[in-house]
Amino acid sequence: MSSLDTKTRGRTSRGRLRALDAYLCRREPELLRRHDGPWARAVFVDVGFGEHPWTTLESADAFRALQPELPVIGVELDAERARAAAAHADARTHFRQGGFELPLGADEPARLIRAMNLLRQGPPERVPEAHRTLGGYLLPSGLLVEGSSDPTGAILTAHLLRRPEGAEAPPTREALLFHTDFSHGFAPLLFRDWLPRDLRRRVRPGEPIHAFFAEWVAAWQEARTAGHTAPPDAFGEAALRLAARTGAVETDAWLLASGFLLWRPREGVPP
Numbered sequence: 001m002s003s004l005d006t007k008t009r010g011r012t013s014r015g016r017l018r019a020l021d022a023y024l025c026r027r028e029p030e031l032l033r034r035h036d037g038p039w040a041r042a043v044f045v046d047v048g049f050g051e052h053p054w055t056t057l058e059s060a061d062a063f064r065a066l067q068p069e070l071p072v073i074g075v076e077l078d079a080e081r082a083r084a085a086a087a088h089a090d091a092r093t094h095f096r097q098g099g100f101e102l103p104l105g106a107d108e109p110a111r112l113i114r115a116m117n118l119l120r121q122g123p124p125e126r127v128p129e130a131h132r133t134l135g136g137y138l139l140p141s142g143l144l145v146e147g148s149s150d151p152t153g154a155i156l157t158a159h160l161l162r163r164p165e166g167a168e169a170p171p172t173r174e175a176l177l178f179h180t181d182f183s184h185g186f187a188p189l190l191f192r193d194w195l196p197r198d199l200r201r202r203v204r205p206g207e208p209i210h211a212f213f214a215e216w217v218a219a220w221q222e223a224r225t226a227g228h229t230a231p232p233d234a235f236g237e238a239a240l241r242l243a244a245r246t247g248a249v250e251t252d253a254w255l256l257a258s259g260f261l262l263w264r265p266r267e268g269v270p271p
């Protein structure tokens with residue numbers, strides 16, 4: 001265990017990260033399918049799968065619909081959980097004990113690394129180092145997804161960090177993804193308590209994430225005033241208005257209908 005790794009509770013519900021799987025299949029099919037050069041060996045790594053490896057196995061199923069040979073590696077700090085998960089291993093699915101210094105072989109570059117619900121309890125100051133460390137295992141253009149969700153996955157947010165093409169540089173903060181299944185209704189501030197660790201306490205005046213939420217709330221209030229009151233309708237209409245206000249929100253119809261908002265500021269998601 002390195003100084004970056006700290007023990008966290010390990011609750012895992014089946015289906016918690018299914019929406020994120022759907023997002024990645026829809027929006028990142030090339031990342032999952034790519035097979036040229038080192039990509040032929042490139043793995044999906046699920047860091048901190050929890051008490052049981054349900055979410056790793058669900059993602060393996062979802063991603064292998066696009067890439068049947070995809071190697072999947074579940075990593076867990078807790079040695080007993082890693083040992084127990086080995087009962088679910090097969091020729092393409094492996095479970096290993098380890099932390100942010102990932103237990104990957106030299107012939108196992110990563111195409112996609114997911115670290116969901118790991119950093120919730122630690123100090124926010126360790127987040128950039130965790131991103132840098134994990135990002136170092138990615139192939140250029142590989143993706144790191146790090147964020148939080150409520151226990152069922154009804155509300156989820158995640159940083160999307162991309163390793164730059166052709167550079168030994170740390171991953172860039174490409175976008176912040178928000179998802180809701182509307183089971184809790186909808187208001188932008190629903191996401192505040194489930195923001196990634198480094199942003200959760202930053203929704204206060206003067207911070208870029210506060211300014212973003214202020215725009216989103218204003219767009220949502222306008223949408224409601226215009227008669228879009230049902231949660232999915234209010235969400236979609238607010239997203240269109242927010243996109244017009246900021247120029248930094250995607251308006252793809254599938255995203256909005258599926259409860260995803262993707263904030264992609266040109267200069268990257270502010271720290």
Ligand SMILES: C[S@@+](CC[C@H](N)C(=O)[O-])C[C@H]1O[C@@H](n2cnc3c(N)ncnc32)[C@H](O)[C@@H]1O
Nearest residue numbers: 005010011012048049050076077099100116117
């Ligand atoms: C709350 S569970 C999350 C399970 C699953 N990822 C999810 O989102 O439902 C967190 C798990 O991450 C593990 N963990 C915490 N820090 C870790 C690290 N640095 N490397 C690997 N696993 C870690 C904990 O042991 C725990 O089992």
